[in-house]
Amino acid sequence: MPGHTIAEKILATKSGRTSVKPGEIVDAYPDLVMSHTATWRSVSVMQKVGATKLYDPDRLAVVLDHIAPAKTEKNATDQQVSRNFARSNGINKFYDVDAGIAHLVLMEAGHVAPGDLIVGTDSHCTIYGSLGALGTGIGYTEVASVWITGKLWMKVPDTFKISLSGKFAPGVYSKDLMLHLIGTLGADGCGYKAVEFHGDATAGLSVSERMTMTNLAMEMGVKCAFVPPDAKTEEYLRGRMDASKRYQPVNADADAVYEKEIPVDLSKLGPMVACPHEVENTKPIQEVQGTRIDQAFLGSCANAKYEDLEVAARILKGRRVHPNVRLIITPGSKQILLEASKTGVFQTLLEAGGMFTNPGCGACAGDGGIMADGEVCLSTANRNFIGRMGSSKAEIYLSSPATLAASAIKGVISDPREFF
Amino acid sequence: MESTIQGRVYKFGDNINSDIIIPGRYLIYIDRERLAQHAFEVLGEGFPAKLREFQILVAGRNFGCGSAREQAATAIQGLGIQAVVACSFARTFYRNAINDGLPIFECPELYPDVQEGDSLRIDLAASKIHLGDKQYAFPQFPDSVKKILELGGLANYLKTQLASR
DSSP: OOBOOHHHHHHHHHTTOSOOOTTOEEEEOOSEEEEOTTHHHHHHHHHHHTOOOOSOGGGEEEEOOSSOSOOSHHHHHHHHHHHHHHHHTTOSEEEOTTSBOHHHHHHHTTOOOTTOEEEESSGGGGGGGGGTOEEEEOOHHHHHHHHHHSOEEEEOOOEEEEEEESOOOTTOOHHHHHHHHHHHHOTTTTTTOEEEEESGGGGGSOHHHHHHHHHHGGGGTOSEEEOOOOHHHHHHHTTTSOTTOOOOOOOOOTTBOOSEEEEEEGGGOOOEEEOTTOTTOEEEHHHHTTOBOSEEEEOHHHHOSHHHHHHHHHHHTTOOOOTTOEEEEOOSBHHHHHHHHHHTHHHHHHHTTOEEOOSSSGGGGTSSOOBOTTOEEEESSSOOOTTTTBOTTSEEEEOOHHHHHHHHHHSBOOOGGGGO | OOSEEEEEEEEOOSOOBHHHHSOGGGTTOOOHHHHHTTTTGGGOTTTTGGGGGOSEEEEOTTBTBSOOOTHHHHHHHHTTOOEEEESOBOHHHHHHHHHHTOOEEEOTTTGGGOOTTOEEEEETTTTEEEETTEEEEOOOOOHHHHHHHHTTSHHHHHHHHHHTO
16 A cells, blocks of 8 residues: 555545545535635625534634725625624634735745645635645635535546755745746646655745645645645644644655655745736746836745745835836735734835735735736736736736845846845 | 536646635625626636527646536536536646536547537446547546535435435
């Protein structure tokens, strides 16, 4: 009997089986069901099907992050429905419009543990794999179904192993690694697959870098992505986990079977940029530098964590944002904003000419920071799809926070390595 | 779900993402007709109105990639589209389509042979797609999926499950 991958082990445990094979379909019971701004839609499904009872209110997490606070009466009403649902059903893991982006908020609060199975109304649930949990996105009807029945059918995926060696050069980050991988493998290069990041270099990457990796992995079509839990994971979880919550880190067996192995030498990578209108349309910075930008958006679940703000602040300290550029900073969560305000990062970014919006999804979800016809935005988010940030005649480029900061100073897409 | 789906084809390329199918600003709606008014509008002049003349969408690889928004499937149904046939689907769209009762079929062999305006007949019982005198096989749905599609989506399936408790 060959060994098993992380996805196989988690899906076996959560479906009450001793082992499962890729291709099998199981009925799995998630530990956590996340719903964000879409919560009211799942509530409407519950009403439609006539259900009143939740399988387990403690497995629900509700975070109001997209378009927060409300900007129209319709938003306000939808949020009211979600809020009332959480209150009347005793949902303890409820976070209102002030908290930030669901994924980051739930990890910060210790609701995500290695070995967990987590589903939610958001494709970037893959980010939970940064802590060794299997996270994957589903629609709002299916969320309602899991609320009621506690389970969903899942197909056990094959797994790709990405082996990282070497060290990033100064000015190069895990965002550049992911844009390199997405550009090489394509938007469906890992379609339906689980991905595990291994190799000597993985242990050296911070949890924040790992979040960027498992978040962006979605853009090459993964079902889920994992960084195997290690000492850094433990360190992140210490003090965050509910004391009552015990977890058993799940790691792949040494003889686990991988469909494909992809080696990457981090030391060979340079800054990368994704060009309009697909994430797979990536280019090395040399081929894009000099492109005019009107807006720089430092935000999203991919790259608006504290470390990301700090990287940008290090470059922007004592410098000024180009007069033709709007630098919009939307911290990923209130905790991140709080930390930035304590360490001086908040002040540095403001003094350099940046503006802050409240924590949340911000411009990436079509909230504050919408683009007009012909405008160009450089963004640290995970998607540059046509029309995603306003006009379908606007262009969105994606980069790391360092490339964003360097470009905001120069007014054109610029190589951050000259600031190191 | 009907046992045969028949109609004229509109053909898309690869990686049609869910932001193209329905932009994020319309996710405040969940009803088919309202969503359909804005489906594919980012593609410019003539969209989505011209899609209403077709009943089957054919697409390349990775149809529905990107956001997990269920309204992508809902909006397509609102246009009167009866089925989507693609070389492959993004998994979130695949689940959402089934859960919304929109029949979808993976059939990469068909793609190079079919043109806009062609007539297709999809025979569910035989798992075959007919284009003129040519036939193309597609894989059967797993039982768990078949039941949901037969009842027109996950909400109806849940309703029957709850009623039988």
